[in-house]
Amino acid sequence: MNTRTVRHVLMAILIGFTFTACDSDQKPNPTEAYQIIPKPQSLTPKKGAFKFSSSTKIVLSQDTEELRFLGSYLSNMFSKAAGFSLDQNVAKSAGDNTVFLNLTSIQGNDEAYHLDISSKGVVISANHASGLMYGVQSLRQLLPDAIESKSVQANVTWSVPSVNIKDEPRFEYRGMQMDVSRHFFDVDELKIFIDRLVLFKFNRFHIHLTDDQGWRLQINQYPKLTENGAWRTMNGHDEVCIERAKTDPTFEIPKKHFKTINGEERYGGFYTQEQMKDVINYAMDRGITIVPEIDMPGHMRAAIDSYPELSLACNEDARWGKTFSVPLCPCEEGVFDFVENVLSEVAELFPGEYIHIGADEVEKDTWAKAPHCKALMKREGLKSVEELQSYFVKRVEKFLNSKGKKMIGWDEALEGGINSSTTIMYWRGWRPEKPVEAAEGGHDVIMTPTSHSYFDYQPNGESLSHVYNFDPIPEALKGKHEENIKGVQANLWSEYIPNLQRLDYMSMPRMMSMAEVAWSNKEKDETDFLTRVDGIYPRLDLMGINFYLPDLPNLPSSNVFVTTDTLHIEKPDIIDEVRYTTDGSIPDASSTLYEKPITVTSPVTFKIGSFRKGRRVKVYEAVFEKQTYRKPENAETKPGLVLKRYHGSFSSVSDMEKKKPVKSSVIETVKIPEGGKRDNFGLSYKGYFIAPKAGVYSFYLSSDDGSTLEIGDKMVIDNDGRHAAKEVRGQIALEKGKHPIVIKFFEAGGSESLKFQYHLKGVKEKKQPVPSSMLGIHLNGF
Secondary structure (H helix, E strand, O other): OOHHHHHHHHHHHHHHHHHHOOHHHOOOOOHHHOOOOOOOOEEEEEEEEEEOOOOOEEEEOOOOHHHHHHHHHHHHHHHHHOOOOOEEEEOOOOOOOEEEEEEOOOOOOOOOEEEEEOOOEEEEEEOOHHHHHHHHHHHHHHOOHHHHOOOOOOOOOOEEEEEEEEEOOOOOEEEEEEEOOOOOOOHHHHHHHHHHHHHOOOOEEEEEOEEOOEEOEOOOOOOHHHHOOOEEOOOHHHHHHHHHOOOOHHHOOOHHHEEEEOOEEEEEOOEOHHHHHHHHHHHHHOOOEEEEEEEEOOOOHHHHHHOOHHHHOOOOOOOEOOOOEOOOOOOOHHHHHHHHHHHHHHHHHOOOOEEEEEOOOOOOHHHHHOHHHHHHHHHHOOOOHHHHHHHHHHHHHHHHHHOOOEEEEEHHHHOOOOOOOOEEEEOOOOOOHHHHHHHHOOOOEEEOOHHHHEOOOOOOOOHHHHHHOOOOOOHHHOOOOHHHEEEEEEEEOOOOOOOHHHHHHHHOOHHHHHHHHHHOOOOOOHHHHHHHHHHHHHHHHHOOOOOOOOOOOOOOOEEEEOOOEEEOOOOOOOOOEEEEEOOOOOOOOOOEEOOOOEEEOOOEEEEEEEEEOOEEEEEEEEEEEEOOOEOOEOOOEEEOEEEEEEEOOOOOHHHHHHOOOOEEEEEOOOOOOOOOOOOEEEEEEEEEEEEOOOEEEEEEEEEEOOEEEEEOOEEEEEEOOOOOOEEEEEEEEEOOEEEEEEEEEEEEOOOOEEEEEEEEOOOOOOOEEOOHHHEEEEOOOO
16 A cells, blocks of 8 residues: 555544534644635635435525526535435525535625535525625535536435635636637536636636637538538648547547538537537626637638638738738728627627637738738837737727727737737747736736646646746736736647547646636645645546546656666556557557566667556557667767757748858857847757767656657757757767767747756766866867
């Protein structure tokens, strides 16, 4: 039995004793009894517990539709899992053996609640029904995990520990975003996701309804938006998902989202306005407001393909620009007619205060060339295409304001100048000045940076802690303009998230970290948080959530040895077992069980599977390659590396070979030189690695975006392609001496970073940066 299991058993015994002891002999329940996420602002443990039974009643302080729903919501939990319902009645005060939902005046805002539990009953008090819903969620998390079961559970004591909680959120806006354009999620799946948000006290569901890959909302005035724009053939993102699904079923694209159109299989789907009303009402009942996003003027290809006139005044071939799709043409009045007609239907459908218009990643080259735009810019006194975008954004905001709505835009909307009434979603983590600029300019700001909030980025062992320690208030705003930071949001862009299982995997448990950032005090206790997360995993199992489980740590995919090596696998406590194969097949429940380190004497490839509760969690590959030591070259050198810089938009390091370098120089080590930075550039470093002794060297390249390392004629690290910051390790056996190396790197816009580190096998020191003393170039320089 591992230490975590022992701790849970002891905790269960302790809590069980607490529930059965006489009140006169009791001490307050231990803090471990209160597994609530996000952590309440104030929680005072008390003695004893309250036990639910078939005779427990729900008492409503007022006979309103909202309170009746809350009573039914709570009662339904018990009818499914416990086999008994909780009858409801209306009264001014609580009685014994009751749950009293008390709409009254308490200290705090509309989302504040008080939860008081004693052996006599439960009292939840709040200023507003939303506060009562949050109190119900805290009560839900204090109940046994079995409350999440979809079938009646026998032999469960339906008790909750006595406590007094006074709670309210730190931030007004607590959101999760879901992209239904790249991959589609149906109504039932949206409701399931809303249920996830409710449990952790989020109050906004930002739904990205339109993009280049699909238009998902019925617009009555423009039927082709969904007749044509909601359906597409397979694209590059789908091909990646199909390939990954061969070893990971969470990448499978659901067959239910395909249909045959004119003899061709198409993927997609859309929501009728009646279906969306159903989702909106479902969310509102649970205290969640839906924020719709209709992305414009860029990311509109699904609309432009259906209505080509939306861009024809600027561009004859409405397809793709250098980086993004060709946008709407803001110089044609008919485009504004389309925008206003669409947004009129959206504003009427969605009752929330916000409508999001995107305004990000707009390819403006066609605007700069279009005679219509040149004439408009001259007429309006606009000096740049950025100001032309602002002209578009301001017109759209004025229209939305006339419909009683507030507008949100991504932080690019700031470029060219916009009204301070626009709410800004800060996403470009590599532009830390943007939220400061927005807040100081009077904008409300929602923090959703790539650095912490992009849950479509692959999780790892550090993700939970990384998100938990996110401080939404930029350092430059502390003590001034803090009130303009309205909240936080996490995003799930769905290029590689084709189904709900994958969505759960990418969002859980990081969603819990973000919930705590959004709701709880800014003071942190990570050990306490991780203990509460650990305690909630069984509940997620019962909810059918395919949450991310820790990777097998320190398991290199590429291994080099000269004589022998060892496969050593570390198994996290939450993983039940590890199995492996050496014949190239994917490990299953019948494959060889890993029990102890394996000695390797000849080349071999291990396929390794981690398993939990009979489910294969993930498949890993560990390749062991036998090498002889590479011979050094006889060269006279001096310190440094030759650095060549390339300008252009690259998707691979090989793209740089098609360009001439704009600058050559000598640099002492591998780093991005200061000054002259730009969004799109490439760098190559050429010289020698000077091995101080013979051995197997591990090299590490961490980059955002692509990078490669070649030593002699061997590719040691391939970290190529456009991606977020990612580290890749490679190994090679080297004799003592000088070995030619080439490192290539490119940046495709974003958070530029590059690290080059090494480690010598058998040496105790951890990996470290390659020092300048181990790098050199020929004496004659270039």
